[in-house]
Amino acid sequence: MxxxxxxxxxxxxxxxxxxxxxxxxxxxxxxxxxxxxxxxxxxxxxxxxxxxxxxxxxxxxxxxxxxxxxxxxxxxxxxxxxxxxxxxxxxxxxxxxxxxxxxxxxxxxxxxxxxxxxxxxxxxxxxxxxxxxxxxxxxxxxxxxxxxxxxxxxxxxxxxxxxxxxxxxxxxxxxxxxxxxxxxxxxxxxxxxxxxxxxxxxxxxxxxxxxxxxxxxxxxxxxEDQESLVRLDVRPVEVALRILGEHRMASLVTSSGDRVEVKMPASRVPALAKLLTEAGVEIHALTPRRSLEEYFLSLTEQGEGARREQP
Ligand SMILES: Nc1ncnc2c1ncn2[C@@H]1O[C@H](COP(=O)(O)OP(=O)(O)O)[C@@H](O)[C@H]1O
Ligand SMILES: [Mg+2]
Missing domain, CATH: 3.40.50.300 (P-loop containing nucleotide triphosphate hydrolases)
Structure with missing residues (x-):
């Protein structure tokens, strides 16, 4: 090589x-x-x-x-x-x-x-x-x-x-x-x-x-084929959390207010959306980001911040 x-x-x-x-x-x-x-x-x-x-x-x-x-x-x-x-x-x-x-x-x-x-x-x-x-x-x-x-x-x-x-x-x-x-x-x-x-x-x-x-x-x-970080804005959040737990579709990263962040394969996002909707959960936002993408964006944001601090 x-x-x-x-x-x-x-x-x-x-x-x-x-x-x-x-x-x-x-x-x-x-x-x-x-x-x-x-x-x-x-x-x-x-x-x-x-x-x-x-x-x-x-x-x-x-x-x-x-x-x-x-x-x-x-x-x-x-x-x-x-x-x-x-x-x-x-x-x-x-x-x-x-x-x-x-x-x-x-x-x-x-x-x-x-x-x-x-x-x-x-x-x-x-x-x-x-x-x-x-x-x-x-x-x-x-x-x-x-x-x-x-x-x-x-x-x-x-x-x-x-x-x-x-x-x-x-x-x-x-x-x-x-x-x-x-x-x-x-x-x-x-x-x-x-x-x-x-x-x-x-x-x-x-x-x-x-x-x-x-x-x-x-x-x-x-x-490709990576775990994605998926951001959910869902109501009621309790029901969504229960479904996530019952179906073991994703690992929970954080949850605060109506926002939940989970890690899961991007390919399973549609199935999760279906389960949530069927349980009567309102989905206000559902944004998957691949971990490398997430990581790179965080680097870029740091860079932007650093540049803004310059006179
Ligand atoms: N000729 C130089 N003299 C001093 N600092 C430099 C010079 N060229 C680049 N730098 C510094 O090196 C770092 C990397 O710059 P650069 O290679 O141009 O980055 P990029 O191309 O990824 O935007 C920056 O902090 C930049 O200010
Ligand atoms: Mg350059």
């Missing part, structure tokens, strides 16, 4: 002055996956990605790309990687094609045939001769991905590619990521602060918070 990893991080850490932006990160990105890197704002995603692309050096720990230490084989391994870290930056008064020609000439890679091919992959071939000034934000992001594809990468790293896009732009970029994986067979590493985003694109994922890895694994295993 590890031998077919495109990227591995070992105890990777980065300190800025006194703050550890990333600490002790161990990560394995298997070949062929869309790997989601999920974390609230400020979690350390961009810092990690900058170390992967050798834009900054780690304080300690190391990165291996294709089984080779990055610090010793930098040019060789990075030639096989495409990256889009910042928002793509282009000459707005030049056409998309001209922009790519300039990048290709500077990097000494990419023929005009290659430029057409990458524009085609990202769905911009018919707009290739329009000035970038006329492009939507989503089209600019896709052009950024086209630029990252110029060197024929086996592995592409995208830092929050859908951030700031409107719903149509998000859908276009998401579709493109899936095509890069399924049609171009490129391993994709994708960061996001939205669980839904990762859930819709990634096959493997890692969650990072405050610079530390929380969990990593297959998206299916992490998100």
């Amino acid at each position: 590890a031998s077919d990893a495109v990227l591995q991080a070992f105890d990777l850490s980065k300190r800025f002055k006194h703050r550890w932006a990333v600490s002790g990160l161990n990560l394995t990105v298997p070949r062929g996956e869309v790997f989601g890197f999920l974390g609230p704002n400020g979690a350390g995603k961009s810092t990690t990605i900058r170390m992967f692309l050798s834009l900054i050096s780690p304080t300690s720990g190391r990165v291996e790309l294709f089984g080779k230490p990055l610090h010793r084989h930098r040019a060789e391994v990075l030639a096989r990687v495409g990256g889009l870290v910042e928002r793509a930056d282009f000459y707005l008064y030049l056409t998309a094609r001209r922009n790519l020609e300039i990048v290709a000439a500077l990097a000494g890679k990419g023929s005009s045939k290659k430029i057409d091919a990458v524009l085609d992959i990202v769905g911009l071939l018919d707009r290739a001769d329009d000035k970038v000034r006329t492009y939507s934000h989503g089209m600019k992001q896709r052009l950024g991905i086209a630029q990252a594809l110029l060197g024929d990468p086996e592995f592409i790293i995208l830092d929050e590619p859908t951030s700031g896009l409107d719903p149509i732009g998000i859908k276009e970029v998401r579709g493109l990521v899936l095509r890069l994986s399924s049609e171009q067979h490129i391993t994709v590493f994708l960061s996001s602060h939205l669980l839904s985003e990762i859930e819709q694109t990634a096959t493997s994922m890692a969650i990072i918070n405050a610079g530390k890895l929380i969990v990593q694994g297959k998206v299916k295993e992490l998100l």
Whole structure:
């Protein structure tokens, strides 16, 4: 498994002055996956990605790309990687094609045939001769991905590619990521602060918070077939509690006032609703949340709170 990893991080850490932006990160990105890197704002995603692309050096720990230490084989391994870290930056008064020609000439890679091919992959071939000034934000992001594809990468790293896009732009970029994986067979590493985003694109994922890895694994295993935390707002609550007890459908977590929280498999929620209704219990709310989702939302809320405290 590890031998077919495109990227591995070992105890990777980065300190800025006194703050550890990333600490002790161990990560394995298997070949062929869309790997989601999920974390609230400020979690350390961009810092990690900058170390992967050798834009900054780690304080300690190391990165291996294709089984080779990055610090010793930098040019060789990075030639096989495409990256889009910042928002793509282009000459707005030049056409998309001209922009790519300039990048290709500077990097000494990419023929005009290659430029057409990458524009085609990202769905911009018919707009290739329009000035970038006329492009939507989503089209600019896709052009950024086209630029990252110029060197024929086996592995592409995208830092929050859908951030700031409107719903149509998000859908276009998401579709493109899936095509890069399924049609171009490129391993994709994708960061996001939205669980839904990762859930819709990634096959493997890692969650990072405050610079530390929380969990990593297959998206299916992490998100499906899990016990859900179900919030019930029911009246009369006594009857609901009696039914929950009698039928042993769920384990009680808390109950206060008309609110009850239980843990149970999400698949049994409809059966519970039926039992309660048949017993004459009024259901005002019934909200299942998977435990990882619940957990991630609580991290995000902490992050929001922390940011609000800043001046
Ligand atoms: N160049 C830098 N100098 C000092 N602190 C930084 C620098 N870059 C990032 N940080 C800090 O490191 C932490 C992680 O930031 P970042 O990697 O950008 O998070 P994310 O991309 O997950 O939002 C934050 O607290 C951020 O303020
Ligand atoms: Mg970031």
